[in-house]
Each structure stands twice: as structure tokens, then as C-alpha cells.
Amino acid sequence: MDGVGIVTTRFYEWSQCLHLESGAHLGPLTIAYETYGELNAAGNNAILVLHALTGNAHIAGRNFPDERYPGWWDPLVGPGRALDTRRYFIVCANVLGSCYGTTGPASINPATGKPYGMDFPAITIRDMVRAQKILLDYLGVKRLVAAIGGSMGGMQVLEWGFLYPQMLDAIIPIATCGxxxxxxxxxxxxxxxxxxxxxxxxxxxxxxxxGPRRGLALARQIGIITYKSDPSWNMKFGRNLVDPRKYFQLEGQFEVESYLAYQGRKLVDRFDANSYLYLTKAVDLHDVSQGRGNYNEVWRDFPCPCLGIGISSDFLFPPYQVQEIVRMINDSGGHARYAEIDSPYGHDAFLIEFNQLAAIIQPFLKELRPDLAA
Amino acid sequence: MDGVGIVTTRFYEWSQCLHLESGAHLGPLTIAYETYGELNAAGNNAILVLHALTGNAHIAGRNFPDERYPGWWDPLVGPGRALDTRRYFIVCANVLGSCYGTTGPASINPATGKPYGMDFPAITIRDMVRAQKILLDYLGVKRLVAAIGGSMGGMQVLEWGFLYPQMLDAIIPIATCGxxxxxxxxxxxxxxxxxxxxxxxxxxxxxxxxGPRRGLALARQIGIITYKSDPSWNMKFGRNLVDPRKYFQLEGQFEVESYLAYQGRKLVDRFDANSYLYLTKAVDLHDVSQGRGNYNEVWRDFPCPCLGIGISSDFLFPPYQVQEIVRMINDSGGHARYAEIDSPYGHDAFLIEFNQLAAIIQPFLKELRPDLAA
Structure with missing residues (x-):
């Protein structure tokens, strides 16, 4: 069988309150998640995948038979794939503050019976990680072979390394920053x-x-520009026009413009604007040195082996940022290595260049845990 | 005396109609301009400076004694400066479609007695250049030592080379593209x-x-990001906060955010939103091969010597774009050379790195026209 087939998004209801980094409390929590493969008896064969800004827990397979597209990392997850479901128990949870089933600004505030809206407390990458830890405890996961993810997912990966290093064999941050x-x-x-x-x-x-359809669509369009690259736009659109007869009209459009508008509309149909506000803010607050001391020194005795992966054409998270993490871990006596995806697709390459990702990730995982046979 | 002192913006009223590239007609026209230095008897010592998107004709000196800042290229214009007013007659005109005195969407439409608004016809870089040619004819300029400018100004420089090569000793496009x-x-x-x-x-x-103050301010903020660079933002702001007590609040701001907001407000006070629409569209339509054949072949027999200047950290107009122009002119049998401003300031460097610009431009101009003594 190809891939993981039909999967179901599950929801863990946690009746307690999470103490947030801001000092606020949030609860009860719902955490939406998907799993692939089987947890072994020792509970030590899990891999946690962390998603990016507008992502969700659905990384592989289809939620129903005629779902148009499979999960966003499908080519990497399944029997014989880089995240081999015969070997590993793969978990991905929708992050705190999002809108795909995990508690976020669109969820009902138990204090009012109405959606939180802007009464939702500010959340951070660390809060997302703590919520994931609650889920893994519930699932019986004792140890992660790796935490892996790109962009905002990579930020969670790094925080996993700081918050729960004793639980991890390694971290794999991709196209991200400290x-x-x-x-x-x-x-x-x-x-x-x-x-x-x-x-x-x-x-x-x-x-x-x-809701703010036009505002969210514009936000998305700006975001999309930063996820691509000069060469990828050139390859895809060049200076092609939607309608050459409108060339000299203000409303005339190049194809790249109608593509952006389309991408904006598509996000509006699937994402909550307040979640967009809270999650971009969480990313902006991301700083592994926050409350821990000097940025250059927090990597001292960072106990997790690290495989950092950069993307050659990424101008939003330039490769130097991942290289910097790897260098600082090694300079501090830790064990990190760097690999680069050579791609014209910019930041988005971690959602596109599956063959290169598999070639980098698969041998690293096998080397980490040779005890886990398929 | 330092610099050019007090200068006056002048207005040329042209009572005819300009035949625009779109086929539309626009007129009568007002063209706002400033000049510095004296035109010689032969009318052949002029340098035309072309401004960028939100620029204007006021490149040097002050329009009144206590004007807070001098013109936008002041360190380059004056006695003994790179654009030496003892030697050259410097001209800069506000472009067609702008809002600093030259006819644009905020001007009165003679057909209605009201501002054009969106009835203003689409204009192109070539239309701007043709309007400048009308002004130079009026001023008695027979020959330009050079046309020089950055960004949208550099696009006009290139079109000068295509439209009126017989009138130019050289072109100096900066941080721009073909x-x-x-x-x-x-x-x-x-x-x-x-x-x-x-x-x-x-x-x-x-x-x-x-008017659309918030929309124009947002447009400007987006623009500002593209004019800077990752290293320049790091140097200027790092992760400094406006108010650390608001760290965990959605409305809390990093200094870079309040700087952007400030820059947005500043533009709103000085610029017309419709001009912003028309001028960005003109830039998007810029393609020196439009109506002239294949982009790689239009440089054949390009008769103007060219000094192309790129900026090392410019991600909006990456150096390869100027290098490409220089290479294509040379490959086609023309005479072009390339120089680079080594700067962390991104696209904005052509408005900042005056010493480097002077060191590149001044010897080139002297070499071009040794007959013009100070």
C-alpha cells in the first residue's frame, strides 16, 4: 500500500489549565492530533512533527477517501518513507492558538460562552510545546526519536530541545531561527x-x-511573497499577463497578481483571522534566549544532537540562521550538523523538496536509533 | 559655500497633449522641476537626475531657509560635488503621475473641473521620459552628459537610452532592472x-x-521593508521593544514595528494614494523590450555608454539585474561597465551611500566629457 491511507484527526480534551509563559492560564484545552504507525511497548519510537503557521495536524494520508490532497508532508510519511510508519510512531498536533481543532481564539471561552476573540491570551512557542507534551504524556510516549518541523515548526523543535531534552534523541529544525x-x-x-x-x-x-476576508487575504498574499523566491516567481510566471488587452489599465493584472489573489482567497476559506494574529505574534516573540540569558550562551550544554536544515534560496529564513544554530551548539560543546536543501523554491521548499528532505532525514534517523527495526 | 543653497521649484506649463504609450492623450501638462548650475552656451553640459517612486524634483539645497532637510541627493549635488554645479547644469523633474507639482491623478481634469482620480490614464516609464524631453527642449538643453537615477529613476535612465540615445553621452542606471x-x-x-x-x-x-490614510500607510510600510535589508534591520533595531511591559500582549510592539508605523504615517502626510497606484503600476509595466522585440536582443547596437551600479544587499533589485543589463549591452557590441555599492542598507543604499556613489560617478563623468572644466 502506498502511504498511510485513511487517517482520522483525534481530539484530546484536557480538563486542566495550562500555565502560559505570559503568566495567564488557559483551559480546559482541546488538542487536535493525528498519529501514524504504532507506539512500541517501551514508548520510545515516537517522532513528533511540528507544523508551520497555517498548517495543521493532518500531515499524511487522507481524512476521507475523496479528499483532494493528502496531508502536507505525505511523501515523507508512510511505510518505507523517511518517517517510516513501520518503524516509528508519528504524531502531529495542531498548535495552541490555531483553528484546526486545538483551542484558539475562535474556541468558546468557558467564562463567557462566546468565542474568545481578542480575549484569548497571547501564546508563545513554548506554550505550544507544553501543550504537545501534555498530549504525548496522554499517548504514553516516553521518548521521541526526534522532533522535526520547518519554519514555526522548527521553532517548536528548538524549544523541545530546551524544555524536554531528556526526552529526545535529536532535534531536526528546518528553515527556522533561534x-x-x-x-x-x-x-x-x-x-x-x-x-x-x-x-x-x-x-x-x-x-x-x-469576518475580515479582505484583510486576511491581503495578509496571506504578503506572506506568500515571503515564502517564495525571485527565481521561483520567474520560473512560474515571468511577466505573463492575465489579459493582454488590459495591459494599459490599472486593473490589468500580471499572472503573479491573480495567483496571489487566489492564494489569499484560499486561505480565507480555511483559516481564522484571529488565529493568524496570535500565531504570527507567537513567532515574533520566539527567542530561545528569552528568560534564559545571553543568546550566544544558552546553547551551552545543549544536550540534544541536532540536524539543522537550511534552504538555499530562502530569504525569509536565510540559511545563515540555521547555520548559526548549528555553529553555536557545536561551539558550546554539543553535537550538531548542517544540511542544505538546494532549491529555487524559497522558504516553501520544505513543503516541496521531499526527495532532498528524505535523503537528509532518513539516514540520520536510522543512525540515531539503529535498534528500531522496520 | 557648501551645497547649492536656496533653490526654487519651477513649473513648466505645456499647453499641448502628450500622446501616451497606451494610446491615450494627456494635456495640458504641468511639469515641476528644479535646476542647479548653469547651462552652457552649447546647451551640452546638462545632467538629468531621475527620481524614484515617492521622490520629487527637489534633489539638493533647501526650498526655504529653515527647511528641515535638504533635497534627497544633496551630498552629491553642488560646487565640487560629484554632480558639480560649477561644471554641469543639473535638472530634475517630478515625474508624470506624481503629486509634487507635475500633472497626476490629483490634478484637475480640464474636462470635468475636478481631480482626475481614477480617470487619469495609465502612464508608463516612457511617458515620464517623453515629458522630461519636453521640459529639456523648453530649457534649451541640446545634450545630456548623463541621465542618472536609482530604482524607478534607473528605469527612466534606461528608457532615455532607448528613446533619445543621440542626445546622451552616457546613462547611469542604479539599483534597477531592464x-x-x-x-x-x-x-x-x-x-x-x-x-x-x-x-x-x-x-x-x-x-x-x-482619503485612504490607513491603506496608504500600510502600502508604504510594505514598501519600506523591501527597501531595507536583513542586516540593516538587525543593526538598527535588533529585537528591541517599545515597551517591555507589553511583551506578552498582542498590541505590544517591537521597535521595528513602531518605526514602520511612523514611516507609514510620514508618507501619508506627503503623498497622494492615487499617485502611489499609478506609479507602482508604471514600474510594473516597465520592460525595455515592450514593443521592441526580444528582451535579450533589444540591447543590440545600444548606442549609449552605460555605467550600471548595483547594491550588494539589495533584495528588491538584486545586483544581478544591473549586471545583466551591463552584460547584455557588452554582448551586443556596446560599451557598459559595472560598479557595486558595498552596503548593508539594501535598496535604500542609493539614498544613503553618498561617498561610494561619488567615488563611482565623479571620475566616470570627468572621463566622459573632459571638455567641461569647472
């Missing part, structure tokens, strides 16, 4: 502004209405 | 969308009201 840069924050800032500026956002109390 | 790429178009697209999405834009008929 702390977000002002340029990344700037790009998120304008995306949030696009949502805030939409009158239909209504201070975040738009549930039951259409 | 045709805009889909990534550049994409960034302009989201900026225009930000304006269109603002209800106060009112289909462009906002004159007499506050």
Missing part, C-alpha cells in the same frame, strides 16, 4: 496590520459574520 | 491592494476628504 529577526517581525507586522485595518475585523468580534 | 520581475510586481500588488481595500479610498474619489 530568534526571529526584525525583518521577519516587520513582515508579520504588515500582515497583522492588513487584518486590523479591515473594518470587518470588528476588534476581533467577527464570529457569526463573514 | 524589466520588473514577478517578485517586484508581487510586492507592488499587495501595496496597491492595501490602498484599494481601504474604504476611505472611495474608488479614488477621495479628494476633499481625508
Amino acid at each position: 530568534r526571529t529577526t526584525p525583518m521577519q517581525i516587520a513582515f508579520h507586522h504588515v500582515q497583522r496590520e492588513a487584518i486590523y485595518a479591515d473594518p470587518d475585523w470588528q476588534g476581533g468580534n467577527y464570529y457569526g459574520t463573514a | 524589466r520588473t520581475t514577478p517578485m517586484q510586481i508581487a510586492f507592488h500588488h499587495v501595496q496597491r491592494e492595501a490602498i484599494y481595500a481601504d474604504p476611505d479610498w472611495q474608488g479614488g474619489n477621495y479628494y476633499g476628504t481625508a
Whole structure:
């Protein structure tokens, strides 16, 4: 059989309150997740996959037979694939603050009986990781072969290494950084502004209405630009026009423009604008040195082996940022190595270049845990 | 005396109609301009400076004694400076479609007695150049030592080389391209969308009201990000916070965010939103091969010597784009050379790195026209 077939998204209801990094409390929590493969008796063959900004727990297979596309990392997950379900128990959970089943701003606030909206507390990458730890405890996972993910997922990977190193054989951060840069924050800032500026956002109390469709679509369009690259746009669109007869009209469009508009509309149909605000903010707050001391020194005695993966054409998370993590871990006496995806696709390459990812990840995982036979 | 002192913006009223590249006609025209130095008797010592998207004709000196800042290229223009006013007659005109005195969407449409708004015809880089030619004819300029400018200014420089080569000793395009790429178009697209999405834009008929302040400010903020660079943001702001007590609040801001907001507000106070739409569109339509044949072949017999200047850290107009122009001119039998500004400041470096610009431009100009003594 190819791939993992039909999978079901499950929901773990946790009746307690999570103490957030901000000091606030949030609970009870629902955590949406999917698993693939079987947990072994020792509970030590799990791999945790962490998703990016608008991602979800559905990384592989289909939730129903005629689902149009399989999960977002499908080519990497399944029998014989890099994340081999004959060998590993794969887990992915929708992050805290998102809108794919895990508690977020669109969830009902038990204190009011209405959606949280902007009463949802600010959450951080560490909060996401703590929620995942609660889920893994529930699932009986004692040890992770690896935590792996790209972009915001890679930030969670790093925080896993700081918060629960004793539980990990290794971390695999991809196309990410140890702390977000002002340029990344700037790009998120304008995306949030696009949502805030939409009158239909209504201070975040738009549930039951259409909501800030235009603002969220614009935010997404800005985001999409940062996930691509100059060469990938050139290859895909060049200067092709939608309608050459409208060349000299303000409303005339190049194909790249109608593509962006399409991508904007597509996100609006599947994502919550307030979640977009909270998750981009969580990314902006990401800094592994926050509350831990000097950024250059926190990697001292970082106990997790690390395989950092960069993307050659990524201008949002340039390769130097992953290289920097690897260098600082090694300079601090740890064990890290670097691999690079050679791709014209920019930041998005971690969702595209499956063959290169598999060739980098698969041997590393086997080397880590030769005891886990298929 | 330092610099050019007090200068006056002048206005040339041209009573005819300009035949635009689109086929439309526009007129009468007002062209706002400034000049520095004296035109010689032969009318052949002029240098034309072309400004960028939100620029204007005021490149040097002050328009009134206590004007806070001098013109935008002041360190390059004056007695003994790279554009030496003892030697050259320097001209800069506000481009067609802008809002600094030259006819644009905010100007009165003689057919209606009201501002053009979106009835203003689409204009192109070539239309801007043709309007400049009308002004130079009026001023008695027979020959340009050079046309020089960065970004959108560099596009006009290239079109000068194509449209009026017999009038030029050389062209100096800076941080620009022979045709805009889909990534550049994409960034302009989201900026225009930000304006269109603002209800106060009112289909462009906002004159007499506050207008789309929030939309234009957002457009500017997006633009500003593309004019800077990852290293320049790091140097300037790092992860500094406006108010550390608001760290865990959605409305808490990093300094880079309040800087962007400030830059957005600043542009709103000085620029017209419809001009922003028309000028970004003109840039998107920029393609020196439009109507002239194959992009790689139009440089054949390009008769103008060319000094192309790139900026090392520019990700909006990467250095390869200027290098490409230089290579194609040389491959076609022309005479071009390349110089690079080594700077962390990104696209903006052509408005910052005056010493490097002077060191590149000054000897080139002297070599071009040794007959012009100071």
C-alpha cells in the first residue's frame, strides 16, 4: 500500500489549565492530533512533527477517501518513507492558538460562552510545546526519536530541545531561527496590520459574520511573497499577463497578481483571522534566549544532537540562521550538523523538496536509533 | 559655500497633449522641476537626475531657509560635488503621475473641473521620459552628459537610452532592472491592494476628504521593508521593544514595528494614494523590450555608454539585474561597465551611500566629457 491511507484527526480534551509563559492560564484545552504507525511497548519510537503557521495536524494520508490532497508532508510519511510508519510512531498536533481543532481564539471561552476573540491570551512557542507534551504524556510516549518541523515548526523543535531534552534523541529544525529577526517581525507586522485595518475585523468580534476576508487575504498574499523566491516567481510566471488587452489599465493584472489573489482567497476559506494574529505574534516573540540569558550562551550544554536544515534560496529564513544554530551548539560543546536543501523554491521548499528532505532525514534517523527495526 | 543653497521649484506649463504609450492623450501638462548650475552656451553640459517612486524634483539645497532637510541627493549635488554645479547644469523633474507639482491623478481634469482620480490614464516609464524631453527642449538643453537615477529613476535612465540615445553621452542606471520581475510586481500588488481595500479610498474619489490614510500607510510600510535589508534591520533595531511591559500582549510592539508605523504615517502626510497606484503600476509595466522585440536582443547596437551600479544587499533589485543589463549591452557590441555599492542598507543604499556613489560617478563623468572644466 502506498502511504498511510485513511487517517482520522483525534481530539484530546484536557480538563486542566495550562500555565502560559505570559503568566495567564488557559483551559480546559482541546488538542487536535493525528498519529501514524504504532507506539512500541517501551514508548520510545515516537517522532513528533511540528507544523508551520497555517498548517495543521493532518500531515499524511487522507481524512476521507475523496479528499483532494493528502496531508502536507505525505511523501515523507508512510511505510518505507523517511518517517517510516513501520518503524516509528508519528504524531502531529495542531498548535495552541490555531483553528484546526486545538483551542484558539475562535474556541468558546468557558467564562463567557462566546468565542474568545481578542480575549484569548497571547501564546508563545513554548506554550505550544507544553501543550504537545501534555498530549504525548496522554499517548504514553516516553521518548521521541526526534522532533522535526520547518519554519514555526522548527521553532517548536528548538524549544523541545530546551524544555524536554531528556526526552529526545535529536532535534531536526528546518528553515527556522533561534530568534526571529526584525525583518521577519516587520513582515508579520504588515500582515497583522492588513487584518486590523479591515473594518470587518470588528476588534476581533467577527464570529457569526463573514469576518475580515479582505484583510486576511491581503495578509496571506504578503506572506506568500515571503515564502517564495525571485527565481521561483520567474520560473512560474515571468511577466505573463492575465489579459493582454488590459495591459494599459490599472486593473490589468500580471499572472503573479491573480495567483496571489487566489492564494489569499484560499486561505480565507480555511483559516481564522484571529488565529493568524496570535500565531504570527507567537513567532515574533520566539527567542530561545528569552528568560534564559545571553543568546550566544544558552546553547551551552545543549544536550540534544541536532540536524539543522537550511534552504538555499530562502530569504525569509536565510540559511545563515540555521547555520548559526548549528555553529553555536557545536561551539558550546554539543553535537550538531548542517544540511542544505538546494532549491529555487524559497522558504516553501520544505513543503516541496521531499526527495532532498528524505535523503537528509532518513539516514540520520536510522543512525540515531539503529535498534528500531522496520 | 557648501551645497547649492536656496533653490526654487519651477513649473513648466505645456499647453499641448502628450500622446501616451497606451494610446491615450494627456494635456495640458504641468511639469515641476528644479535646476542647479548653469547651462552652457552649447546647451551640452546638462545632467538629468531621475527620481524614484515617492521622490520629487527637489534633489539638493533647501526650498526655504529653515527647511528641515535638504533635497534627497544633496551630498552629491553642488560646487565640487560629484554632480558639480560649477561644471554641469543639473535638472530634475517630478515625474508624470506624481503629486509634487507635475500633472497626476490629483490634478484637475480640464474636462470635468475636478481631480482626475481614477480617470487619469495609465502612464508608463516612457511617458515620464517623453515629458522630461519636453521640459529639456523648453530649457534649451541640446545634450545630456548623463541621465542618472536609482530604482524607478534607473528605469527612466534606461528608457532615455532607448528613446533619445543621440542626445546622451552616457546613462547611469542604479539599483534597477531592464524589466520588473514577478517578485517586484508581487510586492507592488499587495501595496496597491492595501490602498484599494481601504474604504476611505472611495474608488479614488477621495479628494476633499481625508482619503485612504490607513491603506496608504500600510502600502508604504510594505514598501519600506523591501527597501531595507536583513542586516540593516538587525543593526538598527535588533529585537528591541517599545515597551517591555507589553511583551506578552498582542498590541505590544517591537521597535521595528513602531518605526514602520511612523514611516507609514510620514508618507501619508506627503503623498497622494492615487499617485502611489499609478506609479507602482508604471514600474510594473516597465520592460525595455515592450514593443521592441526580444528582451535579450533589444540591447543590440545600444548606442549609449552605460555605467550600471548595483547594491550588494539589495533584495528588491538584486545586483544581478544591473549586471545583466551591463552584460547584455557588452554582448551586443556596446560599451557598459559595472560598479557595486558595498552596503548593508539594501535598496535604500542609493539614498544613503553618498561617498561610494561619488567615488563611482565623479571620475566616470570627468572621463566622459573632459571638455567641461569647472
